[in-house]
Amino acid sequence: xxxxxxxxxxxxxxxxxxxxxxxxxxxxxxxxxxxxxxxxxxxxxxxxxxxxxxxxxxxxxxxxxxxxxxxxxxxxxxxxxxxxxxxxxxxxxxxxxxxxxxxxxxxxxxxxxxxxxxxxxxxxxxxxxxxxxxxxxxxxxxxxxxxxxxxxxxxxxxxxxxxxxxxxxxxxxxxxxxxxxxxxxxxxxxxxxxxxxxxxxxxxxxxxxxxxxxxxxxxxxxxxxxxxxxxxxxxxxxxxxxxxxxxxxxxxxxxxxxxxxxxxxxxxxxxxxxxxxxxxxxxxxxxxxxxxxxxxxxxxxxxxxxxxxxxxxxxxxxxxxxxxxxxxxxxxxxxxxxxxxxxxxxxxxxxxxxxxxxxxxxxxxxxxxxxxxxxxxxxxxxxxxxxxxxxxxxxxxxxxxxxxxxxxxxxxxxxxxxxxxxxxxxxxxxxxxxxxx
Numbered sequence: 001x002x003x004x005x006x007x008x009x010x011x012x013x014x015x016x017x018x019x020x021x022x023x024x025x026x027x028x029x030x031x032x033x034x035x036x037x038x039x040x041x042x043x044x045x046x047x048x049x050x051x052x053x054x055x056x057x058x059x060x061x062x063x064x065x066x067x068x069x070x071x072x073x074x075x076x077x078x079x080x081x082x083x084x085x086x087x088x089x090x091x092x093x094x095x096x097x098x099x100x101x102x103x104x105x106x107x108x109x110x111x112x113x114x115x116x117x118x119x120x121x122x123x124x125x126x127x128x129x130x131x132x133x134x135x136x137x138x139x140x141x142x143x144x145x146x147x148x149x150x151x152x153x154x155x156x157x158x159x160x161x162x163x164x165x166x167x168x169x170x171x172x173x174x175x176x177x178x179x180x181x182x183x184x185x186x187x188x189x190x191x192x193x194x195x196x197x198x199x200x201x202x203x204x205x206x207x208x209x210x211x212x213x214x215x216x217x218x219x220x221x222x223x224x225x226x227x228x229x230x231x232x233x234x235x236x237x238x239x240x241x242x243x244x245x246x247x248x249x250x251x252x253x254x255x256x257x258x259x260x261x262x263x264x265x266x267x268x269x270x271x272x273x274x275x276x277x278x279x280x281x282x283x284x285x286x287x288x289x290x291x292x293x294x295x296x297x298x299x300x301x302x303x304x305x306x307x308x309x310x311x312x313x314x315x316x317x318x319x320x321x322x323x324x325x326x327x328x329x330x331x332x333x334x335x336x337x338x339x340x341x342x343x344x345x346x347x348x349x350x351x352x353x354x355x356x357x358x359x360x361x362x363x364x365x366x367x368x369x370x371x372x373x374x375x376x377x378x379x380x381x382x383x384x385x386x387x388x389x390x391x392x393x394x395x396x397x398x399x400x401x402x403x404x405x406x407x408x409x410x411x412x413x414x415x416x417x418x419x420x421x422x423x424x425x426x427x428x429x430x431x432x433x434x435x436x437x
Contacts, residue, residue, distance in 0.1 A: 025105040033097025040090030054133045079129040086122035204289030215420040221299040223273025226327040233394040281307045285314040304375040330390040336360035387412040
């Protein structure tokens with residue numbers, strides 16, 4: 001009996017299915033955690049590789065534009081820190097997974113979820129790093145384009161500066177050549193061409209009291225040529241009580257004489273003789289402001305001078321009508337008659353005087369015209385008529401008398417009046433055209 005009721009030692013309890021299942025799950029979780037850890041390490045290696053590529057791109061961006069280097073380097077550092085953090089997170093996840101395997105499957109799952117979340121964060125960091133690298137490359141490209149554009153502008157500016165320098169050098173060369181040419185001409189006796197400025201023209205018109213409704217005649221020439229006497233004759237006046245006359249030059253400043261006949265809107269100017277002023281022949285025209293007159297009478301007595309040539313040359317430049325006049329014809333004819341042997345004491349009948357007068361008159365006219373023609377040819381100027389006059393016959397023509405000993409007085413007066421009428425008609429037409437516009 002005793003044997004029947006004696007207790008035998010109990011056997012060790014066998015694991016239940018629940019424990020076995022839990023262990024299997026834990027082992028499976030641990031295995032999964034190891035796999036995840038391996039995957040995380042592979043991702044980390046990939047991240048490291050991607051980071052190396054990003055660093056290479058950043059270095060290339062640094063070479064393209066130095067301005068982007070600092071930003072790219074900072075971004076690469078941020079990526080490296082993100083990868084380190086990711087690796088830390090992966091290691092932490094692996095530790096958590098192993099701990100979960102040792103504790104319970106629920107904790108393993110939770111740790112695995114956290115590891116997955118860490119992996120996603122790492123992927124997000126990697127994606128952001130990729131975007132940042134692309135942005136850095138784009139910024140570097142724009143900086144390079146801006147640098148290239150600035151280089152183009154600098155090149156264009158340099159080319160413009162070179163062109164300006166070349167133009168300035170050419171202007172200096174031309175100016176030096178003009179200076180040398182002017183000096184050469186002065187040495188050779190060729191006078192320079194001087195053109196008055198608009199201000200000088202206005203000042204000259206104010207000086208002579210120029211009016212658009214009048215016609216302005218200037219009588220110019222060397223001193224002693226009889227300008228004042230001729231102006232008196234043109235105005236129908238004798239020397240007494242009119243413009244001052246004399247053997248020497250009596251006019252050192254320009255004198256203005258309106259025509260006493262109200263029907264003639266003329267003004268006559270007695271211009272100082274060139275020989276009385278300290279002015280070279282070639283400066284006489286501009287110095288006296290002759291470029292503002294409507295018509296210029298070049299008067300000479302004994303000889304045709306360089307002053308007369310200078311006046312005619314400048315009148316051609318300014319398109320001013322000119323009339324060459326030789327005065328004192330009666331005096332010159334009398335002198336020629338004396339050279340021919342005329343003696344009034346021996347000529348009681350007057351026949352010798354009549355005969356010699358015609359011969360002396362013809363000789364004087366031929367000599368005068370030939371002399372003027374030769375002088376104009378020597379000055380390379382076209383031939384121009386010379387009017388031969390005396391003051392007394394000219395006065396008779398103006399007073400509408402019929403003087404006997406006329407030469408060119410009537411033609412000269414008619415031509416002067418015709419010139420004035422033509423110019424005035426042209427002015428009126430131009431004024432009408434301007435008004436219509």
